[in-house]
Amino acid sequence: MLKKSFVALAVLSLMVLFTGCGGDDQKKAATEKPAYSADKAVLAYAEMYAFGVTDHLSEAGLTEKDIEQISDNIVGEFVQSFAQFPLNEENVAAMTTSYLAKLMLAMDIKTTLKTDDPENPVVTLTATTVNEAEAAKMAETNPDILGLGVALGQLQSEGHTLDQLKNNPEFQKAAMECIDNFINEIPLNPEKSIDVPCEKAQGSDGKVYWAPKDPAAVMNFVHNK
Numbered sequence: 001m002l003k004k005s006f007v008a009l010a011v012l013s014l015m016v017l018f019t020g021c022g023g024d025d026q027k028k029a030a031t032e033k034p035a036y037s038a039d040k041a042v043l044a045y046a047e048m049y050a051f052g053v054t055d056h057l058s059e060a061g062l063t064e065k066d067i068e069q070i071s072d073n074i075v076g077e078f079v080q081s082f083a084q085f086p087l088n089e090e091n092v093a094a095m096t097t098s099y100l101a102k103l104m105l106a107m108d109i110k111t112t113l114k115t116d117d118p119e120n121p122v123v124t125l126t127a128t129t130v131n132e133a134e135a136a137k138m139a140e141t142n143p144d145i146l147g148l149g150v151a152l153g154q155l156q157s158e159g160h161t162l163d164q165l166k167n168n169p170e171f172q173k174a175a176m177e178c179i180d181n182f183i184n185e186i187p188l189n190p191e192k193s194i195d196v197p198c199e200k201a202q203g204s205d206g207k208v209y210w211a212p213k214d215p216a217a218v219m220n221f222v223h224n225k
Contacts, residue, residue: 036060038121038198038210039111045212046109046125049074050222051100060211061203075100082179086152088166091176099183103130106188109222114195121210126193129224134187142185144178194221 034041040059047054048067052074057063064071075096082095107127115122139145151174155165165171196218201211212218 032200032208033118034200034208034210036209037113039113039123041210042123042125042196042198042212042218043109043111045215045218046111046127046222047104049219050107050109050127051075051104052078053100059209061201061205061207061209063204066204085148085179086162086165086171086175087179088172091172095176095179098180102183106130106186107222108191111196119200120213121198123196123198123212124193125196125218125221126191127222128191129189129222131187131189132224138185138187139182142182144181148175148178189224 036059040056041061044054044056044060044062047056048062048070052071057067078096078099079092082092082099085092085095087095107129109125109127111126112124113121114124151171152165155171156162160168194217197213198210199213200208203209
């Protein structure tokens with residue numbers, strides 16, 4: 001779960017990118033038509049906040065460098081979660097990649113242009129989010145996770161250290177299978193939608209793009225807050 005302090009930081013960092021323009025820049029933003037549609041920009045924001053990565057950065061006027069801190073923090077949250085399991089670094093990275101791929105498929109984030117206004121278009125954002133409360137409960141009773149814990153305790157009681165188990169291919173394979181089974185059963189909320197009002201914004205490259213008027217609303221939506 002993303003910390004509130006990070007949510008504020010992520011939104012603030014993007015606001016800095018798209019504010020502070022004055023004079024001729026403001027006139028340009030007011031008259032220039034963005035090259036990409038608002039629905040593509042909102043999709044970029046939603047995917048970035050949900051997964052830390054998106055294939056639609058250019059449509060939002062963002063670069064990999066622009067969102068580097070946001071991406072590192074969001075992906076880092078997933079890495080930290082898997083690092084709590086008895087996995088070596090290579091398998092933590094593998095599980096993170098696998099989980100992100102499954103999460104992208106499960107959430108099925110979509111955007112459609114609801115109101116094609118030349119100044120303030122509205123985009124409908126739709127997604128299926130993870131039910132984090134139910135997932136936390138499930139972790140306490142899931143047979144795969146419980147079995148992994150029992151096996152870990154038994155092996156440690158027999159003198160196997162955690163470092164030894166992290167370098168034991170057989171144990172690592174079994175642990176990965178248990179965690180993967182758990183991930184496949186994570187409960188989801190029903191699909192829902194919100195309308196996202198947009199406005200013109202000047203990117204760091206000097207061009208004009210569409211951006212959500214309230215980026216925090218997009219972030220909170222994809223994290224079901």
